[in-house]
Amino acid sequence: MAKQVTVENLSVLFGSDKAKEQALKMIDEGYSVGDIREETGVTVANMNVNFDIQPDELFVIVGLSGSGKSTFIRTLNLLNKPTRGDIKINGESLLGLSKEALRSYRRKDVSMVFQHFGLLSHRSVLENVEYPLEIQKVNKKERIEKSRAALEQVGLKDWENSMPSELSGGMRQRVGLARALVNDPELLLMDEPYSALDPLIRREMQNELLNLDDSSERTIVFITHDMNEAFRIGDRIALMRDAEVVQIGTPLDFFKNPANDYVKDFIADVDKSRILKARNIMRKPLNVVTLDMTAKQARTKMEDTQSEYAFVVNEDKEYLGFIVAQDLEKSEARSLKKFLKEDHHVLRRNTYLSDALKALQSSTYDVAVLDKKQHLRGVISNDEIIAALAE
Ligand SMILES: Nc1ncnc2c1ncn2[C@@H]1O[C@H](COP(=O)(O)OP(=O)(O)OP(=O)(O)O)[C@@H](O)[C@H]1O
Ligand SMILES: [Mg+2]
Structure with missing residues (x-):
């Protein structure tokens, strides 16, 4: 440690x-x-x-x-x-x-x-x-x-x-x-x-x-x-x-x-x-779930954090993708596996904001910020990057 x-x-x-x-x-x-x-x-x-x-x-x-x-x-x-x-x-x-x-x-x-x-x-x-x-x-x-x-x-x-x-x-x-x-x-x-x-x-x-x-x-x-x-x-x-x-x-x-x-x-x-790099302005995400949660547990987590989606990690905190609340509605599934979406942007935490901006373009969700070991270190939004560079 x-x-x-x-x-x-x-x-x-x-x-x-x-x-x-x-x-x-x-x-x-x-x-x-x-x-x-x-x-x-x-x-x-x-x-x-x-x-x-x-x-x-x-x-x-x-x-x-x-x-x-x-x-x-x-x-x-x-x-x-x-x-x-x-x-x-x-x-x-x-x-x-x-x-x-x-x-x-x-x-x-x-x-x-x-x-x-x-x-x-x-x-x-x-x-x-x-x-x-x-x-x-x-x-x-x-x-x-x-x-x-x-x-x-x-x-x-x-x-x-x-x-x-x-x-x-x-x-x-x-x-x-x-x-x-x-x-x-x-x-x-x-x-x-x-x-x-x-x-x-x-x-x-x-x-x-x-x-x-x-x-x-x-x-x-x-x-x-x-x-x-x-x-x-x-x-x-x-x-x-x-x-x-x-x-x-x-x-x-x-x-x-x-x-x-x-x-x-x-x-x-x-x-x-x-x-300025992603690590300088990223926030700690609250809406994080682990893959082994049931759909119900994940729904509760998203409700508690007032999010329409959540970031998914495994037991080693490696980032896997995200899930959307809508997909889980009423589901009694025992695992989140089938809801997992992997097709969105992620950023490395040492990425310069100017480069990050190019990569994200107009993404409206928070984007996961990862370290070299794929651990989820924080999240960032397009607007926050623009604001940080403009100030
Ligand atoms: N062993 C020591 N005995 C007497 N004075 C000391 C001793 N070590 C440091 N000083 C004094 O303490 C002050 C701060 O010194 P220090 O070496 O911590 O500065 P610094 O910020 O590291 O400077 P630099 O960028 O030049 O390395 C200086 O005035 C220095 O002369
Ligand atoms: Mg010195």
Whole structure:
């Protein structure tokens, strides 16, 4: 299961203990980060940060250099300690973990990808990816199997015997990602992983990340200073400025209701039609039935949700098609199989809205939005797409 992260009133300060105490008081009195530094010499890197990251979410933190992004992500695996406040993973306080539990959390549950790859130059690609498993004392055979699978996931299957120096920047970053994926972490932390790459490779890597995320049960926290990148990949985004979160929301929230002029400026250069995807505006459908329901149960569900039709999934939540209330009228059928209609549009959740619009044309029903595994993730209507692009 992917992890839920709860950040509660988190402040991270750098300085001597005594000075930090004074700085915390100044925070409570409403002084700015600049004033606090001048008065106490303390750097306030994160100030009163509060938010939740949902399981499975691709959560992006964006902000200018020095705004506190790396400090935050490093606090998520306790490379930094909160000066005040707490972080909870699936409801459990990180600060309360025993040494042993913390070690296990770092080794098994969470992985981190860095901007500057951090590969070991004297080790081959495969040996680099094996490294985290080596530390966990996993046996050689299993290490190699898992590392090969991770390399395949990032498209580097044929490079396992190469040395890092023989690879391009994009390929090195892929090795870094494979190394982070090798223990199949439920929480993946990525600190500006693509900032050192040129724009074309960067875009390719963003698409690959979306694709990878589409087929996994994993929470991802991704840091960038590029708003276009943030909006291209983020389900939700937190914009940081001077240690604080200025705004948090979906890309559409930012376009619709920018919190202030700073946010407006920040998103001024973003091209909405090249950013917004089906996943950004889809809704959770209420009118969902499973194929093994009786016609009567399905009718009740549609009545309860005031729908004339319903989406049909199997027990694994895979989307199968839809049924129409009219067809089921008075039927006593034990299964929905014979009513199933399969001949209508579906959308992949990473489809750009501009492309979705072309595909849907004038469909009047809600359309199912699916991930790579054909799971029903949400629904969307033609009108909603038009409205989102027009705003
Ligand atoms: N270990 C540390 N000791 C002292 N100050 C630190 C430490 N780590 C970070 N800082 C300070 O905290 C502030 C926030 O730094 P942080 O690295 O979190 O910013 P960032 O948003 O990641 O910036 P960038 O985009 O440049 O990576 C900076 O003023 C930085 O100098
Ligand atoms: Mg940083």
